[in-house]
Amino acid sequence: VILTRGLRRQYRMGDTVINALDGVDLSIRPGEYVAIMGPSGSGKSTLMNVIGCLDSPDGGEYWLNGQLASSMNDRELARVRNREIGFVFQTFNLLQRATALHNVEVPLIYSGIARKERLARAVEAMRQVGLESRLDHQPNELSGGQRQRVAVARALVTRPSILLADEPTGNLDSTTATEILELFDELHRAGNTIVLVTHDRKVGEHAERVVRMLDGRVQSDTRNSTS
Amino acid sequence: VILTRGLRRQYRMGDTVINALDGVDLSIRPGEYVAIMGPSGSGKSTLMNVIGCLDSPDGGEYWLNGQLASSMNDRELARVRNREIGFVFQTFNLLQRATALHNVEVPLIYSGIARKERLARAVEAMRQVGLESRLDHQPNELSGGQRQRVAVARALVTRPSILLADEPTGNLDSTTATEILELFDELHRAGNTIVLVTHDRKVGEHAERVVRMLDGRVQSDTRNSTS
Ligand SMILES: Nc1ncnc2c1ncn2[C@@H]1O[C@H](COP(=O)(O)OP(=O)(O)OP(=O)(O)O)[C@@H](O)[C@H]1O
Ligand SMILES: Nc1ncnc2c1ncn2[C@@H]1O[C@H](COP(=O)(O)OP(=O)(O)OP(=O)(O)O)[C@@H](O)[C@H]1O
Numbered sequence: 001v002i003l004t005r006g007l008r009r010q011y012r013m014g015d016t017v018i019n020a021l022d023g024v025d026l027s028i029r030p031g032e033y034v035a036i037m038g039p040s041g042s043g044k045s046t047l048m049n050v051i052g053c054l055d056s057p058d059g060g061e062y063w064l065n066g067q068l069a070s071s072m073n074d075r076e077l078a079r080v081r082n083r084e085i086g087f088v089f090q091t092f093n094l095l096q097r098a099t100a101l102h103n104v105e106v107p108l109i110y111s112g113i114a115r116k117e118r119l120a121r122a123v124e125a126m127r128q129v130g131l132e133s134r135l136d137h138q139p140n141e142l143s144g145g146q147r148q149r150v151a152v153a154r155a156l157v158t159r160p161s162i163l164l165a166d167e168p169t170g171n172l173d174s175t176t177a178t179e180i181l182e183l184f185d186e187l188h189r190a191g192n193t194i195v196l197v198t199h200d201r202k203v204g205e206h207a208e209r210v211v212r213m214l215d216g217r218v219q220s221d222t223r224n225s226t227s
Numbered sequence: 228v229i230l231t232r233g234l235r236r237q238y239r240m241g242d243t244v245i246n247a248l249d250g251v252d253l254s255i256r257p258g259e260y261v262a263i264m265g266p267s268g269s270g271k272s273t274l275m276n277v278i279g280c281l282d283s284p285d286g287g288e289y290w291l292n293g294q295l296a297s298s299m300n301d302r303e304l305a306r307v308r309n310r311e312i313g314f315v316f317q318t319f320n321l322l323q324r325a326t327a328l329h330n331v332e333v334p335l336i337y338s339g340i341a342r343k344e345r346l347a348r349a350v351e352a353m354r355q356v357g358l359e360s361r362l363d364h365q366p367n368e369l370s371g372g373q374r375q376r377v378a379v380a381r382a383l384v385t386r387p388s389i390l391l392a393d394e395p396t397g398n399l400d401s402t403t404a405t406e407i408l409e410l411f412d413e414l415h416r417a418g419n420t421i422v423l424v425t426h427d428r429k430v431g432e433h434a435e436r437v438v439r440m441l442d443g444r445v446q447s448d449t450r451n452s453t454s
């Protein structure tokens with residue numbers, strides 16, 4: 001469902017070129033549960049942004065569901081994103097002037113869902129991440145881990161076939177993190193694809209497969225023995 | 228060096244009152260290394276903001292170095308903050324339009340340090356957190372873990388007698404996290420006080436003492452056996 005070949009992404013800073021992605025080959029089948037790990041700065045978020053159709057590569061190819069994503073225009077990319085992909089950002093990217101509930105509701109507005117159903121589904125997603133008592137708080141009225149959970153709820157509310165989560169538990173205590181991982185398991189058991197970036201070894205062991213990155217390339221790609 | 232008694236901090240949301248801090252008694256001696264842990268939303272960041280002189284309590288008292296912080300005016304609080312305290316924010320709070328190097332330099336400008344020395348010290352702090360190759364990047368040109376490390380470098384550059392770090396390793400792989408903790412150890416061995424909020428059990432075990440919070444109160448306060 002996700003196939004990249006020789007993916008490149010470069011940033012020019014004066015005379016230097018930073019190869020954030022330096023030739024990435026990745027193949028993820030429908031229904032797989034993949035963890036992406038690697039040192040700070042190794043290109044994990046850059047990779048997630050490309051496969052999440054939020055950024056275009058400078059080289060190489062990316063096929064999503066058999067379609068060449070690098071040949072899509074912005075409108076087609078936006079439609080694919082909304083219909084197929086749920087994205088949890090490493091830095092949350094919540095609307096600061098809107099309530100938590102409204103933040104979670106927004107993807108359903110883009111999907112064209114009617115208001116009554118949107119609200120019911122957004123409330124349910126907030127309940128699933130343990131934030132039913134925080135519906136009307138704005139992001140700056142929430143703790144770090146609560147903001148992270150709003151970002152998770154927003155990614156899950158469309159029941160995406162592909163969940164891309166960039167370090168979704170970094171601000172959570174272990175009990176709350178386990179609850180969030182159980183939500184991902186639920187989505188996975190329903191046949192959906194999960195790709196998550198994590199620094200937490202236990203979260204990595206929870207996945208079926210661990211892809212390790214180093215300096216913008218895939219360093220290793222291992223199946224977990226217990227899956 | 229840090230003493231709180233019956234500390235309260237409340238937020239009013241319509242008819243509800245949220246007791247973010249619900250009577251916190253905490254006593255930290257000079258040179259101690261304390262970890263603060265507890266569930267998401269339990270009041271850890273709120274407590275850190277009060278003891279870091281960034282927020283005033285609604286009730287109770289807070290003494291810093293024998294002085295009643297709640298009786299200081301804004302100018303006195305700002306001076307204490309700059310002279311004594313290094314603060315690593317859970318959400319980094321970097322200046323978006325400035326380079327990483329300039330971000331790290333800013334506390335030294337407030338200290339009245341001359342430019343040549345400021346730059347030397349800021350470059351050294353960036354080197355200590357492994358970011359010597361990222362001096363001229365702005366925050367949006369850095370990975371999540373790199374931004375976190377800039378926030379750490381900024382907190383360490385004044386060699387504070389009290390380091391307050393709110394989840395300083397949440398975005399870091401274990402190798403990089405260990406390097407950051409070694410910097411804190413170095414500051415601690417020089418006789419300074421370290422208070423860090425963490426969700427990472429290993430980081431908690433690294434401290435001399437673990438204070439657990441729950442629902443705005445201190446639930447437990449335990450010395451680590453190995454220290
Ligand atoms: N401005 C605000 N208005 C209303 N409630 C707030 C506000 N700021 C924080 N809160 C609430 O106060 C409680 C404590 O927040 P705090 O940020 O201290 O938690 P925390 O322990 O740091 O959590 P985390 O581990 O998720 O970072 C939370 O339940 C939060 O929703
Ligand atoms: N806009 C930019 N301009 C220049 N360099 C950039 C830019 N964005 C990212 N980089 C660099 O690209 C590299 C990869 O960044 P990326 O965010 O993908 O890392 P990461 O693996 O997600 O790291 P972390 O674990 O710290 O989140 C980093 O070294 C970073 O400094």
Ligand SMILES: [Mg+2]
Nearest residue numbers: 045090370371
């Ligand atoms: Mg990242």
Ligand SMILES: [Mg+2]
Nearest residue numbers: 143144272317
């Ligand atoms: Mg917090």
